[in-house]
C-alpha cells in the first residue's frame with residue numbers, strides 16, 4: 414500500500430470513529446535477542462583478518478568481485494596488483510576506490526561476522542528495539558518537529574461559515590440588483606472579513622459589497638467579482654455574465670466537518686500541520702516528543718580548529734552528526750568531545766539521561782577503542798555489534814537499562830569513525846530507532862534506476878552515495894566519486910544512499926534508495 418493510500422485509509426478510519434488497526438507485528442528476528450557479552454567476539458569486527466596487511470592495505474589481489482570496501486580509498490586491488498580490469502577505466506583513485514569490487518579473491522570471513530545480521534535485519538532490529546516515547550501536550554508554538562500522538566480531528570467546521578472567496582458583491586438572484594440600503598436610505602456599508610455583527614438578510618434582487626473572507630449574508634445566491642460588476646447610477650448593479658448560483662462562495666464545512674479526522678497519529682508536525690491545527694481550532698497538540706540525543710565524539714587524534722598537523726586530523730563528525738540527527742528528528746542536547754578517555758566515556762554514559770547516546774569512533778578493537786569494554790563494564794545490553802554492510806560494518810547498538818538516576822532506558826548507537834561508515838550507522842541503526850521512539854511509521858522504501866554499474870561486496874550489502882539526476886518520472890541516480898569510507902566529498906554532494914545487494918548492481922538496475930533528509 415502506498416503512503417498516500419495508507420493516509421487515506423487512516424483518515425477514513427479516523428472519520429468513521431474506529432481506531433486504526435494495529436500494524437501487523439514485525440517479524441521476529443533472531444538478532445533482537447541480546448548478544449551475551451560472553452559469546453561476543455572481536456571476530457565480528459575483524460571479518461577478514463587475512464585481507465589486512467600490516468600497512469593497512471588489502472591482501473592478495475585477484476579477479477572478479479570480492480574486493481574490500483573498507484580499505485582506504487585509492488588502494489584498489491587493480492592498482493595494488495598493477496592490473497586493470499578490461500572495460501573499467503577508473504578516472505581517478507577515488508573512483509577506483511568506489512570500484513573496489515574489482516580486485517581480490519573471495520575472502521575467508523570471521524565466523525562471527527558471517528553470523529552478523531544482514532543490513533535489513535539490522536534495520537529491523539533497531540526499529541523493534543524501542544517503543545514510542547510517552548506522549549506530552551505542547552503549545553502549538555513548541556510542537557514543530559514532534560509527532561502527532563493521536564489523530565488530529567477538526568474541532569470546528571472548515572470554513573466555519575459560508576465565506577466569500579472574492580472581493581465584490583454578495584448578490585441574490587440573477588440580477589440586475591438594487592444595492593442594499595441602510596436605515597438612513599443610503600448604501601449599506603459593505604461586509605468585511607472579521608465583522609462581528611451578523612450579516613444582514615439579503616432579499617431577492619439585492620446586492621451588498623463584500624470582502625474576501627467575510628461572512629456571506631443569508632439569502633446570497635453568489636458572489637459577483639468586483640471586476641465583473643458594473644454600477645448603474647448610484648443604486649443599481651449589473652453584469653454581462655451573471656454568476657451561477659454558489660459562485661465564489663466557500664460553503665461552511667467544505668474542507669471538513671467538526672470531528673472529521675484530518676491527520677493520523679504518527680504524522681510529523683510540519684509548518685503546514687501547525688497551520689492546519691490552528692485553523693481547526695487547536696491551541697496545543699498531544700505529541701510524541703522528539704527523542705533527546707547526546708553525541709559523544711571519541712578520538713585523541715582529533716583537532717577542533719585549524720589545519721591538520723602532527724599526525725592529527727580535524728574532527729569531521731562533531732560538526733556533522735548533531736545536525737544529521739536533528740534532520741532525522743532528534744533533539745540534540747549536546748555534542749561532547751571526549752578524546753580517548755575511557756573514564757570520561759564511562760562517566761558520561763553512566764550519567765546520561767538522554768533517550769539515545771550516539772558515539773563516534775572507537776567501535777572496533779584497537780588499543781584505544783574503549784566503547785565495547787565500557788559498555789560491558791556498565792552491563793549494557795548488546796543488541797547489534799557488526800552488520801553485514803559496507804562501509805560501517807563495526808557499528809553497534811546497545812541499551813543501558815533504567816536506574817534510579819536514569820528514568821528511561823538509554824540506547825547507545827556506536828558509529829564507526831570513518832565518516833561514510835558513520836553515515837551508514839546513522840541510516841541503519843539511528844534512523845529507525847529515532848523513528849520508532851518518535852512514534853513515526855516506517856518510511857516508504859523507494860527504488861531508483863542506477864545510472865552506472867556499482868560493484869558489490871561478495872556477501873555484504875553496500876551503501877553507496879548517489880545523486881538524483883534528470884527530470885524523468887522514473888527516479889534515476891548516479892553513483893558519486895570520492896565515496897571511500899574515509900572520504901567526505903561524495904557524501905557532501907549526495908542526496909541519497911543506494912542499497913546495493915551483495916554481488917553488485919548493473920547499470921539500469923533498480924535498487925532501493927534511502928533518501929537523506931538534508
Ligand SMILES: Nc1nc2c(c(=O)[nH]1)N[C@H]1C(S)=C(S)[C@@H](COP(=O)(O)OP(=O)(O)OC[C@H]3O[C@@H](n4cnc5c(N)ncnc54)[C@H](O)[C@@H]3O)O[C@H]1N2
Nearest residue numbers: 458459460483712728729730774775776777829830831834
Ligand atoms: N584490524 C582491523 N582494524 C579495523 C577494521 C577491521 O575490520 N579490522 N575495520 C576498519 C573499519 S572498516 C573501520 S570503519 C574502523 C572503525 O573503527 P572505529 O569505529 O574504532 O573508529 P576509529 O578507529 O576511532 O577511527 C577510524 C578512522 O576514522 C577516523 N575518525 C574517527 N573519528 C573521526 C572524526 N570525528 N572525524 C574524522 N575522522 C575520524 C580515525 O582517525 C580513523 O582514521 O576500524 C577499521 N579498523
Ligand code: MOO
Nearest residue numbers: 483804805834898
Ligand atoms: O569501511 Mo569501515 O566499514 O569504514 O566502516
